[in-house]
Amino acid sequence: MMLELYHNDMSVCAQKVRLVLEYKGIPWQGHHLNLRAGDQFKPSFRQINAKGLVPVLVDDGAVITESNAIIEYLEDTVEGHPLRPVDAALRAKMRGWLIRLDAGLHEHVAAISFCVAFRHQLLQRYPDTEQIERFIDQIPDPGRAGFMRDVLPNGVASKRFSLALYSYNQLLADMDDALQQRAWLAGDQLSLADFSYVPYIDRLDQLQLSFWWRDRPAIADWLERMRGLPAYGTAIQQWNNNDYLQLMAGHGRESAPEVQRVLAALVTEA
Structure with missing residues (x-):
């Protein structure tokens, strides 16, 4: 079946x-x-x-x-084309990358995406407060509903936005460090970790945030290699929604100064 x-x-x-x-x-x-x-x-x-x-x-x-x-x-x-390292230590490293997504990074990219772009799409679809509340009331997870009640009205002014930028700034530093040492995130073999992270880095690129890894060529090289895989074409490129891409690009350019301001403040604080 x-x-x-x-x-x-x-x-x-x-x-x-x-x-x-x-x-x-x-x-x-x-x-x-x-x-x-x-x-x-x-x-x-x-x-x-x-x-x-x-x-x-x-x-x-x-x-x-x-x-x-x-x-x-x-x-x-499913046998064939294994995506877990044979070495136990590298397999643990791969799982560490996956756990990191579930432990908060996924919600952080959602915060960046919604604060910059997707909130505009929802606000256009639901132009008044009552309609927005009806939409949010359908969300069964109270945490997710609370997220929407914050990011929809506040956008890049939301505290979730600056926290998300902080978390992804650290992620990119850690990715760069890993990729300078080995070909892939969990060693010399392509793994589930690489397939798990490429959609997130793609999303930052779609939001016009690729300047974030301008001084991290190892990430740019990894992203180019991932995009060169046939699976990338059939799993991502063929499914790309041009309306979404235009939405993210347009609002991403508008938000770039605020992103750079927050990132500069993070460097100063560090």
């Missing part, structure tokens, strides 16, 4: 799963959800994932949620 993936075109977590599926040559059937239209809150999807989050993988009735759990599941169940 073919794997089924409930996903969204521009979701970084969905991109991560599609990358692994494509790299390992696994056939899959997709169910695309429009997150801005609220497809994830429909009863039919909430029966599959009560949290109303993508991606979700369904394998012969087994429902697997959380993107890192999904890619580990794919590595466990």
Whole structure:
């Protein structure tokens, strides 16, 4: 039975799963959800994932949620094109990168994305406070609902924004250090860590923030190599939504001075 993936075109977590599926040559059937239209809150999807989050993988009735759990599941169940280091220490390093995403980095890129760009999309779709509240009330996770109540009205003025920039500034420094020592994030072998992080660095680039790694050529080289993989073309490029890309580019250019101001303050404080 073919794997089924409930996903969204521009979701970084969905991109991560599609990358692994494509790299390992696994056939899959997709169910695309429009997150801005609220497809994830429909009863039919909430029966599959009560949290109303993508991606979700369904394998012969087994429902697997959380993107890192999904890619580990794919590595466990599908032979060929291994994406876990053989060496135990490097395998632990790879898992450390994955845990770091779940421990906060994912929410931080969501904060950057929404504060800079996506809030404008939602505010246009829901132009008054009552409509926004109805949208937020559909979100089953109180933490996620609170996030929306903060970033939608405040944008780059939100404290979450400066915290997110701080966290990604540290991440880029750590990535640069790792990639100066080895070819890939978890050693000399391409791994789940690399596929997990490329959507996040892509997102920063789409938000016109590539100046962030201008003085870190190891990251630029790694990103170019990742984008050169055939899986990148079929898992990310073919799914890119031009409306989203234009939205992120336009508002990203507008927000660049504020981003640079916050980053300069971080350097001064350090």
